[in-house]
Amino acid sequence: MAVTMADVAxxxxxxxxxxxxVVNGGPRPVAPHTRERVLAAAAELGYRRNRVAAALRSGSSGVVGVVLPDAANPYFAALGRALEGALSRSGRLTVVATTGYxxxxxxxxxxxxxxxxPDGLVVASADGADDPAPAAAEAGVPVVAVHHxxxxxxxxxxxxxxxAAVRTVLEHLRGHGHERIAFLAGPADDGPVAERMRAWRDSPAAGELLRCGYARASAARLTAGLAARGELPRALLVATDEQAVGVLAAASAAGVAVPExxxxxxxxxxxDAAFTxxxxxxVEQPFEEVAEQxxxxxxxxxxxTERPQGRLIPRRSCGCPAPGFADAPEE
Structure with a gap:
């Protein structure tokens, strides 16, 4: 038989x-010593709160849905972890769905x-997707877009x-003496990558525009071809870390020294950037601040009204000394 509130009482x-x-966090306060006694009794009996019943009583499920393009992509994995942490601190349970773009x-x-x-919906939209706001409004559920x-x-x-992230890294590369800096974008001009590309175009250091898919393999094939033809740029700003991993792998295979x-x-x-x-x-994205907001x-x-700012982490690929692994981010 399932343990009930009456058993705990x-x-x-x-x-x-x-x-x-105690179990539902209100609506009335409970003295600390009484709260501890109730929690101890619940633990001893193995009581579990019935979320469905609680939702029917309160009108709140305590659950928030998060929709991500790809949880295996380190960028969205980090964003998803940050969102789950922020939602947990607000007392919500996170349910994640991935869309494969x-x-x-x-x-x-x-x-x-x-x-x-759900109590809410957080969506990182794939390029070309429909606006989730009308459906959420019809269901009476608040919705927030993150990333795009x-x-x-x-x-x-x-x-x-x-x-701002692009301006920061371009300034850093120019500090290494690079006056012409190529940019590796995605296959189309949409979303955050398009914002990054526009910021690069506005710079006097803008060099050649390169394009490929966002997968590591796509960037590796592009880099291998450029290396074979002797057409690699002297300095390259890559739109995403996933593409950059492919660039570094192909450069190594072709015997191209990075950053020399x-x-x-x-x-x-x-x-992952600390371990290539x-x-x-x-530029380290402010995942925690984005999630809290x-x-x-x-x-x-x-x-x-203002967007969170990223932080530049200089490492070996641009010519800076590599920071120690003690400073690398935890997964």
Whole structure:
């Protein structure tokens, strides 16, 4: 038989109402010593809160849906971890759906999460996806976009300052003496990568524009071809860490010395960047700050007027001394 609140109340020597206040966090305060007695009784009996029943009583499920393009991508993995932590601190349980960058899968994931009546929805949209705001509004569920939102979307957006990140890393590369810096973009001009590309174009140091898919293999094939033709740039700013990993792997295979022949830097600053060979210079994205702001907006706060700033981490790929592994981020 499942343990009930009545069982916990009997063991703790208090009322069912008091047990409910402790388990559900209100609506009335409970004296600390009584709260501890209830929690101890619940632990002894193995009581588990029934979230469905609690949701019916309070009108709140305590669950927030998070939709990500790819949880295996280190960038979105880091963003997802930060969101889960911020939601947990707000007392919410996170349910994550991934879409594989597929717009139809994103629409399906949004619909299925909304059907469960969550307390909120956080979406990092794939390029070309529909705005989730109309469906969320119809379901009465608040929604926040992180990282990227579709053109013309109504959802509040919380994202890092991508233009500032590019300006920071370009200035750093110019400090190494590079006056012409190539940029490796994605296959299309959309989302944050397009913002990064526009900031690069505005720089007097803008050199050649290169394009490939966002997968490591795509960037590796491009780099191998450029190396074979002797067309590698002297300095390269890469839009994403995933592409940069492919660039470094192909350069190594072709015997291209980094940074001596080609300096490389990127814009994501994921945990993997500290462990490439050579270690990757990158602007570390402010994942924690983005997550905290997104949760604050989701819970009724205003959309931020200023975007969080990333932090440049100089490493070997640009010509700086590599920091020690003691300073590398934890997974």
């Amino acid at each position: 009997h063991r703790a020597g208090t009322s069912v109402a008091v047990v409910s206040y 597929d717009t139809d899968r994103q629409a399906e994931a949004v619909d299925r999460i909304l059907a469960a009546q 939102r579709p053109e013309g979307a109504r959802a509040a957006l919380v994202a890092a300052d991508d233009r 022949r080609m300096a490389v830097a990127a814009c994501d600053g994921t945990p 060979v050579p270690s990757l210079t990158a 997104a949760v604050a907006v989701l819970l009724g706060g205003e959309e931020p």
